[in-house]
Amino acid sequence: xxxxxxxxxxxxxxxxxxxxxxxxxxxxxxxxxxxxxxxxxxxxxxxxxxxxxxxxxxxxxxxxxxxxxxxxxxxxxxxxxxxxxxxxxxxxxxxxxxxxxxxxxxxxxxxxxxxxxxxxxxxxxxxxxxxxxxxxxxxxxxxxxxxxxxxxxxxxxxxxxxxxxxxxxxxxxxxxxxxxx
Amino acid sequence: xxxxxxxxxxxxxxxxxxxxxxxxxxxxxxxxxxxxxxxxxxxxxxxxxxxxxxxxxxxxxxxxxxxxxxxxxxxxxxxxxxxxxxxxxxxxxxxxxxxxxxxxxxxxxxxxxxxxxxxxxxxxxxxxxxxxxxxxxxxxxxxxxxxxxxxxxxxxxxxxxxxxxxxxxxxxxxxxxx
Numbered sequence: 001x002x003x004x005x006x007x008x009x010x011x012x013x014x015x016x017x018x019x020x021x022x023x024x025x026x027x028x029x030x031x032x033x034x035x036x037x038x039x040x041x042x043x044x045x046x047x048x049x050x051x052x053x054x055x056x057x058x059x060x061x062x063x064x065x066x067x068x069x070x071x072x073x074x075x076x077x078x079x080x081x082x083x084x085x086x087x088x089x090x091x092x093x094x095x096x097x098x099x100x101x102x103x104x105x106x107x108x109x110x111x112x113x114x115x116x117x118x119x120x121x122x123x124x125x126x127x128x129x130x131x132x133x134x135x136x137x138x139x140x141x142x143x144x145x146x147x148x149x150x151x152x153x154x155x156x157x158x159x160x161x162x163x164x165x166x167x168x169x170x171x172x173x174x175x176x177x178x179x180x181x
Numbered sequence: 182x183x184x185x186x187x188x189x190x191x192x193x194x195x196x197x198x199x200x201x202x203x204x205x206x207x208x209x210x211x212x213x214x215x216x217x218x219x220x221x222x223x224x225x226x227x228x229x230x231x232x233x234x235x236x237x238x239x240x241x242x243x244x245x246x247x248x249x250x251x252x253x254x255x256x257x258x259x260x261x262x263x264x265x266x267x268x269x270x271x272x273x274x275x276x277x278x279x280x281x282x283x284x285x286x287x288x289x290x291x292x293x294x295x296x297x298x299x300x301x302x303x304x305x306x307x308x309x310x311x312x313x314x315x316x317x318x319x320x321x322x323x324x325x326x327x328x329x330x331x332x333x334x335x336x337x338x339x340x341x342x343x344x345x346x347x348x349x350x351x352x353x354x355x356x357x358x359x
Contacts, residue, residue: 023215027208035202048200053207057214118193140186141197168186 012069015060023060030073031056034080040137041084043126051087055080081138081152088130116175124174128167135160136167246317253314256326263323270330277337284344291340298336302329 008029014022031052038051059076066075125133125141138149139160146164150157190197257264286292309326313319 024208027211028204031202031204031207033198035207036198036200039200045200049202049207052202053210053214056211060211060215118196119199121189122197122199136186141190143187143191171186 008072009069012063012066012072015063016066026072027056030076034076037077037080037142038084040122040125040141041081041134042088043133047084047087047091051080051083055083058083077142081142085134085152088134121171121175124171125167127174128170132163132167132170135163136171139164253310255310256323259313259318259323266327267330270327270334274330274333274337277334277341281337281341281344284341284348286344288344288347291343295336295340299333302333302336305329 008026011022011026011029015026034055035048035052038055039045039048042048042051055076059079066072125136128136134153135149135155138144138152139146144152146157146160149155149160153160155163253259256267281295306326306329309322309329312322
């Protein structure tokens with residue numbers, strides 16, 4: 001078994017027994033990836049911080065209910081994603097797919113070039129409309145299946161697919177200008 | 182060109198997490214959040230505190246009532262109005278009783294009957310008092326208790342008039358004999 005997994009499992013076990021140091025160790029281990037997950041969904045530093053803080057508090061309070069200690073990372077990520085979507089719903093009072101999908105101009109969808117630096121791609125993703133950004137992030141970056149994205153966002157699978165397609169179109173259009181600049 | 186976006190991000194996973202969180206500041210907030218009782222707990226605590234407060238107030242009220250009832254040993258200890266009524270009745274009864282005693286008595290049987298009647302009225306009075314102690318203030322018991330004083334007065338007055346009448350008769354018969 002992988003050493004990191006071993007350590008995480010031990011830390012989770014210690015956390016369940018109320019060890020505050022283990023709690024801090026776990027936090028240090030996961031704060032950066034979780035912050036980035038949150039940032040990619042909420043698209044700003046302050047909301048991302050709130051999401052991560054609330055997610056860790058919730059996770060540490062409910063850590064006893066975790067059935068498999070090895071699943072801590074995915075369980076925590078799930079909490080972060082839920083918190084992020086719930087924050088967007090609360091603050092922006094947004095129906096994820098209420099944005100006008102018809103407004104997208106018909107752009108030819110080209111696959112992304114490996115040559116485009118990831119920072120530039122990430123920056124362009126942040127500029128996507130909320131609904132498209134969230135669905136695209138969950139599907140393409142976080143690796144959720146469409147039915148999982150549908151559950152997380154509360155939208156139908158078809159709507160999620162439309163949003164995903166929309167995001168790809170917008171990204172292709174935006175990245176084309178970078179490629180040919 | 183890669184096959185798709187998912188593939189692109191998979192290949193670039195190591196470089197995706199490029200936002201740096203403020204680890205220490207966030208931890209301080211998390212730590213604070215963990216040490217605060219949850220909203221659910223806060224709500225429960227408030228409910229428990231309100232319930233305890235209500236129970237305590239009720240307990241104190243009941244205790245106060247019980248103590249008040251336990252301390253009742255006459256109508257006078259219930260309220261001022263009854264205290265005044267009882268006090269005037271006692272004065273009147275005592276006056277009449279002194280008057281009765283001041284009259285010479287030759288009929289021992291009459292005295293004994295009087296004492297028995299008065300003892301019966303004492304018993305009725307104490308029953309009323311016990312009823313108030315057990316079940317709290319009630320108008321009926323108070324009226325019965327006050328009525329015992331009225332009856333005492335009437336009995337003593339009747340006996341006084343009986344004694345006086347006897348005395349008058351005796352005086353008349355003495356005069357006739359002379």
